[in-house]
Amino acid sequence: MPDELLHLPIVNGLLERHKGSPGALLPILHDIQERIGYIPDAAVPEIAHALNQSQAEIRGVISFYHDFRTAPPARHILRLCRAESCKSRGAEQLAAQLRERLQLDDHGSSADGSISLRPVYCLGACACSPALELDGRVHARLSAERLDALLDACREDA
Amino acid sequence: MSTLYLPCDSLARAVGADEVSTALITQAQERHLPLELQRTSSRGLYWLEPLLEVDSPQGRIAFGPLTAADVPSVLDAIGNASAHPLALGLVEELPYLKTQQRLLFARAGITRPLSLDDYRAHGGFEGLNRAVAIGGEQTATAVFDSGLRGRGGAAFPAGIKWRTVRGTQAAQKYIVCNADEGDSGTFADRMLMEGDPFLLIEGMSIAGITVGATLGYIYVRSEYPDAVATLRAALNIARTAGYLGANVGGSGQAFDLEVRVGAGAYICGEETALLDSLEGKRGIVRAKPPIPALQGLFGQPTLVHNVLTLASVPLILAKGAQFYRDYGMGRSLGTMPFQLAGNIRHGGLVERAFGLTLRELLEGYGGGTASGRPLKAAQVGGPLGTWVPPSQFDTPLDYEAFAAMGAMLGHGGVVAADDSLDMAQMARFAMQFCAEESCGKCTPCRIGSTRGVEVIDRLLAAPDQSGRDEQALVLKDLCDTMQYGSLCALGGMAPFPVASALKYFPADFGLQPSEAEQ
Numbered sequence: 001m002p003d004e005l006l007h008l009p010i011v012n013g014l015l016e017r018h019k020g021s022p023g024a025l026l027p028i029l030h031d032i033q034e035r036i037g038y039i040p041d042a043a044v045p046e047i048a049h050a051l052n053q054s055q056a057e058i059r060g061v062i063s064f065y066h067d068f069r070t071a072p073p074a075r076h077i078l079r080l081c082r083a084e085s086c087k088s089r090g091a092e093q094l095a096a097q098l099r100e101r102l103q104l105d106d107h108g109s110s111a112d113g114s115i116s117l118r119p120v121y122c123l124g125a126c127a128c129s130p131a132l133e134l135d136g137r138v139h140a141r142l143s144a145e146r147l148d149a150l151l152d153a154c155r156e157d158a
Numbered sequence: 159m160s161t162l163y164l165p166c167d168s169l170a171r172a173v174g175a176d177e178v179s180t181a182l183i184t185q186a187q188e189r190h191l192p193l194e195l196q197r198t199s200s201r202g203l204y205w206l207e208p209l210l211e212v213d214s215p216q217g218r219i220a221f222g223p224l225t226a227a228d229v230p231s232v233l234d235a236i237g238n239a240s241a242h243p244l245a246l247g248l249v250e251e252l253p254y255l256k257t258q259q260r261l262l263f264a265r266a267g268i269t270r271p272l273s274l275d276d277y278r279a280h281g282g283f284e285g286l287n288r289a290v291a292i293g294g295e296q297t298a299t300a301v302f303d304s305g306l307r308g309r310g311g312a313a314f315p316a317g318i319k320w321r322t323v324r325g326t327q328a329a330q331k332y333i334v335c336n337a338d339e340g341d342s343g344t345f346a347d348r349m350l351m352e353g354d355p356f357l358l359i360e361g362m363s364i365a366g367i368t369v370g371a372t373l374g375y376i377y378v379r380s381e382y383p384d385a386v387a388t389l390r391a392a393l394n395i396a397r398t399a400g401y402l403g404a405n406v407g408g409s410g411q412a413f414d415l416e417v418r419v420g421a422g423a424y425i426c427g428e429e430t431a432l433l434d435s436l437e438g439k440r441g442i443v444r445a446k447p448p449i450p451a452l453q454g455l456f457g458q459p460t461l462v463h464n465v466l467t468l469a470s471v472p473l474i475l476a477k478g479a480q481f482y483r484d485y486g487m488g489r490s491l492g493t494m495p496f497q498l499a500g501n502i503r504h505g506g507l508v509e510r511a512f513g514l515t516l517r518e519l520l521e522g523y524g525g526g527t528a529s530g531r532p533l534k535a536a537q538v539g540g541p542l543g544t545w546v547p548p549s550q551f552d553t554p555l556d557y558e559a560f561a562a563m564g565a566m567l568g569h570g571g572v573v574a575a576d577d578s579l580d581m582a583q584m585a586r587f588a589m590q591f592c593a594e595e596s597c598g599k600c601t602p603c604r605i606g607s608t609r610g611v612e613v614i615d616r617l618l619a620a621p622d623q624s625g626r627d628e629q630a631l632v633l634k635d636l637c638d639t640m641q642y643g644s645l646c647a648l649g650g651m652a653p654f655p656v657a658s659a660l661k662y663f664p665a666d667f668g669l670q671p672s673e674a675e676q
Contacts, residue, residue, distance in 0.1 A: 022456065025438030030380075030419055051438070064440040065421030067380050083342030083591075084537055084584065088500040088575040089528070121424060121541075121591065122340060123381055124348040125169050126573070127204035127498065127505030136383060138172035 004042040010035050011043045015050040025051060025061055029068055038069040066118075074109045074116035076154045079133045082106075082119045085126035094130055094147055095119075101151060115154055159192045160236060163211040163218065165267065167200035167352055168384040169345070174225055175208040181226035182210075185233055199353025201267030202507030203254055211249055211267075212236055220249040254523060259485060260509045261473055261493045262466060263346075265354050271388055274395055277356045283401065285472030289364045290409040297368045298324050301471060303479035305491035310336055310427075310464030311539065311568040311647070313490075313557045319461055322451040323369040326459040333365045333374035333413075334436065334455060334462045338420050338427040340379060341540025343499040343571030346507060347465040351378065351385035354469075355392035356401075359415065361468035363406050364475060366413035369461055374413065377432050379420045389417045424595040428646050429462045431597055442597045443646045464569070466495065485511035490556045500537075500573035501527045510555075517551035520574055531576035535662065537584075539568025541591055542651035545581060547662040565654070581663035585656040586614045592652035603649025606640040610656065617667055626668050630660065 014031045018024040032039055039062055048055045062068045082091055109116040125131035128140035164179055186193050209222035219239045221232050235242035269276035289297045302317025339347040362374045378386050393415055396402045406413045420426050426435045430444035433455050454460025474482045482492050490512035496519055498505050503525035527533055535545040544565035553559050560567050589610030596603045617629035637653035644650040664671050
């Protein structure tokens with residue numbers, strides 16, 4: 001993908017900044033994802049070279065952690081908490097509502113690229129379950145109506 | 159000029175605190191009301207959030223839970239607070255708060271997280287000053303004598319770890335704070351990092367100069383972006399003020415800290431997986447020995463503690479080991495911030511000395527379920543914790559008492575459930591979660607968890623009693639294998655919620671009680 005090569009100056013700038021910091025692979029990957037939106041495949045050989053590791057080691061780390069993406073994300077990322085506390089307050093009904101309304105499975109992205117669904121296991125909002133995170137912001141004490149309103153807001157700017 | 163206080167805690171914001179703040183500022187301007195709005199930490203009385211506090215001659219008066227629409231009437235009521243339907247009276251007199259023993263969370267809801275002046279005005283850095291004055295040997299002794307045990311879940315005596323790391327010779331030693339609070343139902347670490355970051359920094363500085371470590375890492379889960387931002391800002395402030403750097407608090411010793419962010423792997427809350435993750439690797443559990451105190455981060459001696467353990471140290475130094483020991487029971491000394499979550503009317507943080515019962519917590523503080531239906535069970539200690547039935551709610555919250563009934567206190571999280579929650583589905587989820595989050599190093603956890611989901615599915619689909627009994631037997635056998643054969647607590651304890659669900663709620667699996675208890 002030639003357009004991925006356009007990201008390389010950013011990647012190399014970040015590598016330069018982190019070199020000399022021990023065990024810097026996770027901070028590097030976080031920074032790349034924050035700047036570019038995902039970890040481009042073309043970045044892997046550059047990271048491996050800079051850290052004097054094999055590409056397999058770098059790919060192994062990227063695939064191990066749930067947070068790292070290897071493709072561009074949708075415009076909105078919705079992560080519904082599915083852990084025990086939220087389950088005890090109806091998270092599974094909200095999950096069903098999401099699947100039904102968006103016609104997606106729990107890990108899906110809508111075809112128009114407007115919204116991605118991901119499960120998350122605990123947002124630390126357990127005293128006001130159920131909760132979700134939409135584009136980095138936590139919403140707690142959710143109800144079916146509030147979930148619908150949040151989805152409507154995502155659709156409007158789609 | 160009146161002063162108003164509103165939390166900037168992420169959960170308060172998740173239920174509308176920012177909207178209330180905006181409304182307050184706009185309305186005050188329109189009315190030409192001279193008021194100062196301080197964004198403080200949260201009291202942890204989350205069912206009342208957003209909780210606004212207003213200065214009065216008697217103390218702070220609380221209003222909550224507020225929405226932006228309530229702001230005009232609240233502003234009308236300042237000066238005559240009792241007239242407002244959401245007025246709660248003096249916040250310190252609320253029974254939920256007044257009956258607590260807040261040592262670790264003494265500043266919660268009172269101070270601004272990033273104000274050094276607020277922190278110092280409320281006892282901040284007294285512990286560090288004391289540690290510098292008495293030296294490393296006596297500091298390590300104070301931690302040992304206090305009886306403090308690791309608050310992350312394993313409850314290992316902290317003083318032994320301190321002495322071990324202090325006694326090693328190495329070119330570099332490290333302090334690592336495990337802030338990968340992934341257990342569902344727990345939020346005390348998040349509250350402390352967002353609300354009182356200097357307390358954690360002070361505790362880590364004391365640890366650093368005591369054991370001879372010059373560098374520390376705080377490994378925070380990525381689901382807590384507010385905690386990460388607050389800690390990073392607090393580190394800069396502390397460094398500028400000389401509490402970190404070449405001469406920590408005038409000790410002549412160097413210590414500095416870095417915040418590292420996890421990437422969504424639950425297993426990185428296990429201390430050796432966390433160390434691998436800090437080294438830039440997959441978060442794979444290490445076999446012990448060697449213990450991290452001797453060979454930890456980058457193979458060097460490393461003191462690894464949970465947030466709450468490290469944050470307990472300043473108080474122990476400032477007030478003395480005996481003061482701390484006077485709280486608690488048996489070998490569980492000091493206080494524990496219990497976290498009430500799930501289907502509970504009054505969810506929040508309850509810091510009490512060990513020894514109160516689960517019933518006092520759930521019914522006294524929690525006020526029963528939020529749904530109003532009967533309590534069915536409470537899961538204590540996170541997703542790997544036992545589902546405790548109401549018949550055992552009178553057990554005192556104490557490490558040994560819980561271990562004796564095959565449960566654990568863990569990190570102090572309590573998730574309540576009403577009678578509508580299907581325990582067979584919760585057992586299935588425990589196995590599914592373990593399968594998803596297993597690091598894959600050991601077979602019982604990696605394969606056992608997947609087989610566990612399959613066995614539960616077969617059990618629930620079995621057409622007759624004998625088929626169900628047969629699968630229940632296989633499931634118990636599998637739980638045994640995982641519990642005794644796994645390398646770490648993930649595979650070793652994932653069977654706890656499964657076996658307890660099976661034992662106490664056999665009907666949810668379509669089983670007869672007598673057979674389930676065999």
